[in-house]
Amino acid sequence: MSSLPPDPRLDLGRYSHIVVGAGSAGCTLANRLSADPKNSVLLLEAGGSDRYHWVHIPVGYLYCMGNPRTDWGYATEAEAGLNGRRLAYPRGKVMGGCSSINGMIYMRGQAADYDRWRQLGNAGWGWDDVLPLFLKSENHHALSGPFHSQSGELRVEKQRLSWPILDAIREAAEEMGVPPIEDFNRGDNFGSSYFEVTQKAGFRFNAVRAFLAPIRHRKNLRILTQAQAERIRIEEGRATGLDLRLDGRPARAHGEIVLAAGAIGTPQLLQLSGIGPAELLRRHGIDVLLDRPTVGENLQDHLQIRTAFRIEGARTLNEWQATLWGKAQIGLQYALKRSGPMAMAPSQLGIFMKSDPRFETANIEFHVQPLSLDRFGQPLDAFPAITVSVCNLRPESRGSVRITSPDPFAPPAIAPNYLSTDGDREVASASIRAARRLMATRRLERHRPQEFKPGVHLQSDEDLARAAGDIATTIFHPVGTARMGADPDAVVDPQLRLRGIAGLRVADCSIMPTIVSGNTHAPAVMIAEKAAEMILADR
Structure with missing residues (x-):
């Protein structure tokens, strides 16, 4: 009787939580989830370290966008509304994600944005519900009280x-x-x-400085860079782990998954894993595990x-x-x-x-x-x-993010x-x-x-x-490509659990049912704060 060949993938072990993406949301999640020593957290980032001078000098966004060291280098499809033009579409591929290359503006949006989410059936997501979560992470240079806090991790200063x-x-x-x-x-x-900005003393204050630097000593937190997620492993309707490339080598990790890869990376990984529009998946030779036509749809952008x-x-x-x-x-x-x-x-x-x-x-x-x-x-x-x-601030136009290949390294088609x-x-x-x-x-x-x-x-x-x-x-x-909702067509429910698959949540800007009236870094952190509270409460 012959034995099965050994699994060629490096086994990274079992964790209570695997967070995919070390951007604004992922760094926040890693901090909050690992605060309980009973949890074990694996944080994965496809890019490299943020120890690069242009990440930390504010004007360095000019040298980080379009730079393969820090940016995925995406572009949109040719857009009819832009008279056939294609736009460069920067997305952070570095520790800190987009918080390492963005414009640093700290903006929450308007109360009506979140009240609309609640009115769409997302209980617990109104302005009065989310304001305390903004305050939890904020470290404002001057203000405190009902609208600001000086006790959080994310520094906010004047320019x-x-x-x-x-x-x-x-x-x-x-x-x-x-x-x-x-x-x-x-x-x-x-x-x-x-505009007030996420800076401290004239330097960018990205999500790494805010949420990871103070807690790197935690023994229950493991952070891996150059770790490209390839596929979510799903067994009997439950997400059980992840296949990935670690420094180019095949690897595997086991545990419940929290996707924080952003409005482009999250739907791409779901589709590569067999979760998405069945016709699209079959076209690329991917087995359909869950026919969910709304995965990758509802893309909104400013x-x-x-x-x-x-x-x-x-x-x-x-x-x-x-x-x-x-x-x-x-x-x-x-x-x-x-x-x-x-x-x-x-x-x-x-x-x-x-x-x-x-x-x-x-x-x-x-x-x-x-x-x-x-x-x-x-x-x-x-x-x-x-x-x-x-x-x-509130465009009506809706677009999509769709894979173009079963290869996880192939850029998706981004059509806003x-x-x-x-x-x-x-x-x-x-x-x-x-x-x-x-x-x-x-x-x-x-x-x-x-x-x-x-x-x-x-x-x-x-x-x-x-x-x-x-x-x-x-x-x-970009937001909205894994829409949250109480309706059966929504990708995730108001607790951010993926509909139809257990052990899998999404906690980034892809869950927004409608775009907020402003910049998206602060809302991404807020979404992660709320996700962490719900995950910890469930455990």
Whole structure:
């Protein structure tokens, strides 16, 4: 009687929890789950260490996005709404995930976003339910009380810079009826303010610094980098472990799974494991373990329309960095004071307003920057100018993430389907008009703003919507591809358990039924906080 050949995979052992993805959510989960010494936690990251200087210098996002050391290097499919363009689609492939390469803006969204989740049947996910979870992780530089905390791990500070032209634009917004406010994180964002950021003393404060660095000594936590998940192992309807590549070698781990691989990585891994639309899986030769057509669907993202204006009578970064002396000043300012342009997040001033009075809450957000360029990574323009970017906070368009091969290393097809509805095109044209009204205020007359993107010759709604397709770009907020809901078509239930498979949860931005009105790093941490509470309560 012959024996079976030995399993060629390295056996990493059994854990109470295997967390896939060491990004914003994964680092938070690893911290909270390993706090109980009775648990054993394995945290897996497909990328490498975050010990790279451009991760920690705030302006380093310019050198991390598109860099294979830190970024998956994805791109969207050709988008009809963008007039056939494909967009680079950065996703963090490094410890800290997107918190190591993102814009560092700390933004929770609006209370109405979460109350809508609750109204859709997701009990326990309303604003009053999730606010304490935001507070649990926050370490605010100045505020405490009902809306802020100074006792959490995630440091939130003001940006260390000053631009008079941005002060003028904030006053111009007030002339339009948009008041200056001091805090975007109280539940109603209508107003203008300077973005607060996840930084400490002029350095990026990513999820690794916040949640892993203080607890690396825990003996019940194991962290592996260069660990690419290939397939979830499912036996008799239960997730029992994971097949992966560890430094290129085949390996296996056993335990209950928490997916925190993000709105692209999570549906990709589910589909590779036989969980997803049956037709898609069969097309790629994958055995269908659970026909779930909604896995990878419902993709939502914020599309940013980058209008730009020449100005006079105020300094911008364009001319500051145009000379060797200017660049030397920038470097010295950061070296000596950890301030100035090298400490900048991609956006400094935010303005939330309504594109139309029919909206109950602010539905568009401006990111105003004292610079202009064709796209990030390209040289700045040679003349003084500002960028007045504006995005639709609650787009109607829905897209998808679908595998293109059974090979886990093959990039998935990412199709956000931008500007695919009449409503989104209407908001796009209204957004450009709002930017023009802002720049035409009396407060800005002395700066003589001259629009050069998209161009004053474009006036009709149709022309403006098409122009939006020519100049808009993502601000990297994909969500929704493993939708949470009480309905049987939802991928996960309100406890984040995958419907139809035991021992498997999802805890990242893919679970959002609808996108939040702002940046997604803080919500990702909040989702992980809530997931950890539910997992620990179940155990």
